[in-house]
Amino acid sequence: MASRRPSGNLPTELSSFVGRRLEVVEGRQLLTRSRLVTLTGPGGVGKTRLALQIAETVSRAFNGGVWLVELASVSDPANVAEVIAGSLRVPEQSARAPEDALAAFLSGRELLLLVDNCEHVLETCSGLLEDLLRAAPRLHVLATSREILSVPGELVYAVMPLGLPPDGADTLASAADSPALTLLLDRARAADQRFELDKHNLADLVQICRRLDGLPLALELAAAQLRSLSPRDLTKRLDSRFALLNTGGAGRRRSLRHTVEWSFELCTKPERRLWSRLSVFTADFELDAIEAVCGGDAIEEDDIPTVVFGLVDKSILLVQTLGGRRCFRMLESLRDYGLELLRDQHGIGGEVPLSEEELRSRHLAYYAQLGATFERGWFGPEQPMWVARMNAELPNIRAALQFSLDHPEHLRTGQLLAADLCHFWLSGTQREGAAWLARLLDADPHPSRERVHALAAMSWVSSVLGLAEQSAGAAMAALDLVHEHAPEWTSRVYQHSGMVRAQQGDSSALPLLEQALALARREAGDDSGEAAYAWFCVAFFHMLSGDGEGAGRAFTESFTICRRTGERWWLGWTLLAEGFFSWLASDPTTIEAAVTDALVNLREIPDVRGCVTALNHLALAGAHGDDKLATYLFGVCDEFWRDAGGSLLDMDPWATALSAARRRCRDALGEEEYDRAYRRGREGTVDDALAVVLGKRPQTSARAPQRLDGEAYAQLTPREADVVQLLTEGLSNREIAERLVLSVRTVETHVQNIFNKTGFASRAQVAAWQTSRRAIQE
Template sequence: MAGDWTAQPREAALRREPEPGRLPAEVTGFVGRQRELAELAGLLAAVRLVTVTGPGGVGKSRLALRAAARATGAFPDGTWLVDVSPVQDPILLGHAVLKALRLTDGTARPPLDVLTEQLVGRRLLILLDGCEHLVDACAELAESLLRALPGLRVLATSRAALRTSGEHLLTLAPLPVGPVRPGVLPDAVRLFADRARAVLPSFAVTEANAEAIGLLCRRLDGIPLAVELAAGRLRALSVEQITARLDDRFRLLTGGARTALPRHQTMRTTIGWSHELCTVQERLLWARLSVFAGSFDLEAAEYVCAGEGIAAEDVLDLLAELVAKSVVLREDSAFGVRFRLLDTLREYGGHWLRAAGGEHRPLRRHRDWYLGVATWGEVEWFGPRQAETAERTGLAHTNLRAALEFCLAEPGEEQLALLLAGTLWFYWVGSGHLGEGRHWLDRALSLDREPTEARAKALWVTGYMATLQGDLAAARPALEECRRQAMDTGDDRALAYAVHRQGCAALIGDEPDRAAELFEEALWHYRTIGELNSNVLMAMFELGLAYIFQGDRESGELWFGQARELCEEHGEQWAYAYVLYAMAFSHWLGGDVRPARTLARESVRRNHVFHDLLGIVLGIDLLALLETEPAGPEAPGNLCEARVLQGAAHRIWRTVGTPFMGSRSFFGPHQECAKRARAGLTEQEYEACYAAGTRLDLDAAVSRALGSGGPADGPGPTPGPCSMPPAPAPSPVRNS
């Protein structure tokens, strides 16, 4: 383009980095910072903890993400982004790291212990982004992990240093701002031009406007966020008009603390100026949107933010204006468009909301909306939309946390905290968040002991989750309290659930006779009150298992059949996966190996959709046993593959709780499999194949169990014995 001083080779938007990195692709061009990138690359190669510091809006996250993407090849086990900004409770930092690394844990163990165990032997980079509000917790986490894991490196971004041993700092300055000469543009001007073309495709830095752009960028101190916000104003103003209005705002907003850094004053001025350019309604919406943690959809914004100055039907247009003014980010998801406030802008909006004394109404409406999300999710969980419900609830996870935190911190909200945490049982259990679910429930139960329906529900949910973790010492008192309260208050529904979950505790406690009695009683209660949902179907499956463990396959299969029919009738998938597991187990007991393997694989596949770790690991352990069975007269079982799957299952069990929930009955298939493998493999093969399985991550373990994996293809080298022809298996031994 003639006269365009930016018509020179420049870096376009980044393409997605190759696996095994787990970093988001950049959607806008990365301008400048070559010296800082080189310095950061050198630090990452030489030291184990680097913190990028600097003022808000200076580009710490962008620089760290670009450096991490470039370093991917040095970390065979991945470069992983952990967004710390939505996490408000330091106790939940470990849970957030587990989720970001796809190491969801459901035990009662501290997340730090789980991370240390799961990451041992790995070579990876973790990017902790936005640590300033949890600087002490992030420092403690980083130091503990680095001491325990020699293959780990940590890159952090924070407005303040972590101040922990071994930390190396890279302080990020604003972009260079001048001088502007033909063919030589400072990085701040290049950034302005790049973002301006997103607003006005014909925009160019020319001899006529170069001086004005340079002046504007200097007045903005070269802070990237300020430059980008200014470029967004080109929709309505010329460069000269922007500079003139900015001068007015400087005089207006720099009368604060004289000791504040100029760049901080400039950032506040820039955001404040952007705030001033909004209409009264847009400012009000901006302030109210600050109650959201993470992303939200239009419907949530309409409910939470409408009223007292904003009509519900106006929220869409106002939100679109905030997106156009670069105040709100627009994101695409599987469920349509979602929105998010940048953290700095969210803080600014929150300041104005609090200053106006108007935070309580949107906070309560936010709580009500996400209580509705949980309630509707519980209803939708029983039906053909279960997988979608799990995904939608996952998108709302950070806002659900914020709603729970509000309920626990606000006097008089304790019952709603119990209700919300209890209603989310389907997400805690069905999507692999047992540990976090118990965290919220334990806090809520400790605050309010009034015998209400909400407390009864929280008690049986707590007892249920503790049972699945193998923590019967905590489960039994909670379930007994729920049962006593239900009988005292006449709460028939709570009584049904308490009895049902007491049956689960008896089943896992190796009392199948007692379990069967309790399940029969629970099903009677369910029929009496007209209850039919996933819990009821699980009671049928569990009753069938109780009969199987007593040696009564005929009665067990009758209950499995009833549960399967109801699952298929209502489109239920989650309980169906457990029914399939039970049917596979029963088929194995009857010597029907092929259908058993088909059913077990389908069970694992369905549970993997929900990320239900317990269902996945039960199925994998059963498939390991089935690998020991002869595939035909001339085809012996694959004992080495069986041990690989057992190793993979062991790793998953450690993230669920006590292996096999501490139950001898559930432990039986594993013992039989190990016995057969030990009899047919050398000691070296027996141990090496197992060790190879422990290196498979969750997705690789599932792929292996479903028959789509080759030799042990998890992280780390594969020992030779796992590719050797398996030794013949001993004769099957069953307890039918």
């Protein structure tokens, strides 16, 4: 039985959708006749926008939602299945091939998969989609491609240019029904709000639409020029440039080509150079990435912002703000043209161009530096920001890693990047991380500092995936090399090797873990992430050995460091382990408080795998004394782990404890009531379960103030009390800063002080506490 999923991941469009009403209706009808519909047509004809509009209008028909998969950034066909699995958020907890994981995940679900830009990975995409359609009888696919997929049962819909106004239209009424003219006007007004259609410019605007054959991308590029050119001037330039064009399909393709070339010629020389260099980016990119990769060699770094916004003004670059970060993106057809320019040995204006390999080398170096920054900054309060940032950067990271695989001289940089992203892989993309690490390690087996780092990461990621043999092999290899080639990674390598031995019941694990702890404290400091990880590993060994006192002491050290530094992710996992250990010691109150606290922290990352593990622990503890709730949680968790191909809790002592808890719930409820609650969980979602659990009672922590009489509140300064009130209203740090006329950094300091004084670890807990405190006062 498949669980319901969120509604999908369709993006919010940045501009209005114009025309295409009939095409949307016809596309919907085709999806009722076939489970695979492919929209075909040349670049720039509007396939993607039409597909998104069709998908939006049919979304209610699919219980499992509508999911967009963007393949434009995929350069290696071997990565297609992994990208689809990532877009669908398929959970990972096994070594299954991504194709098998996809087939199993989709087999019982009713959803629409929108696969965009299939043409450059056509053979792989066709074969995979055919297999998935066979494995999942309720799956529908809407694809866009310049070529048909040639899959049995495929219905092909040729996307045509927008309807043109009549040639010679001389009244506003005669041209009013033209989608091409409507789009041109809409985008022209977006570029210049003063622009209006009138009887004086009508004939020229009609000619612009006809010259450009109604191609949406060409019209958008032309509209950008209407900010500085009159319709008459623009018409004259088009007449001159397109005088030799023929009509028909080939003419339309040339029409787009000439429009792109014409837009290129209207750019300044710096804008042309930057256009070509930006083509090495595969998705969104920020200004600092542009400066690092594309600057220099006839583009001065100080001039880059001006050049970038010149390209934005000409509609060559799209700009949007994501999570407070300004990002840029280039449409695929314009990127393709930029790559042609980049590969043209004659260069721009006769100058010797930067080579594609040089720019891709810079691209790899930039993302390697970003990976190093992530590695240094992960342990601390910024983890939700980092997860969102790295997810947005993932297409470019993939491109950088692929470049390193294709160029042996860059393999070690690729190993370093993949290893530095270890915690990112662990937070939700374990299988992809393991695949990149394995490929990079196989490609360069020679001993090096980078190899040791990659082996250590491989050991950890493989362990989480349940690949015990692979994890042990990587840990052993790293241990053999670390002293000679990477002494700075000794503590990390000792941790992984010690954990492998602990899971094997080898008593030699403890001396190794204690050495790792001593090194971490001496080299990184008592409040470092390395120290927190090392304390956890020591606690884990003691827990498996039945040493309650040793485990409790080490767990306390680990989560104390986490709380002191504002760390969320490792705090969550430490609380889960400590809570379970407390439960083994017959202290159910502690496990409920600790696990609820862990749940709040892990949800903020977000780490879905960690949240489900927490829900499993709450079900184990009896879910606040509610057997129906515990059974419901078992259903939710079992469905998630089924999709993932395995559970983190399949090993003892967890497996035995969970089995006993299920039997207890069944005995308490009776067979019929148990089955009803369990089925409700299987049909629910993780988000549903989180809402139920976190709304069940005040979100208090085992170490948060248990009295709500004002003692903890009295410790706050007046300004911190103001911040508490605004946190309760749901304001972000930036919004609080604006309200109180403070810097964001100052607000972050106040929030951390509030956490330290109250013992809470999340904004949600502070809000719940403040609400309860006010209710008592009233």
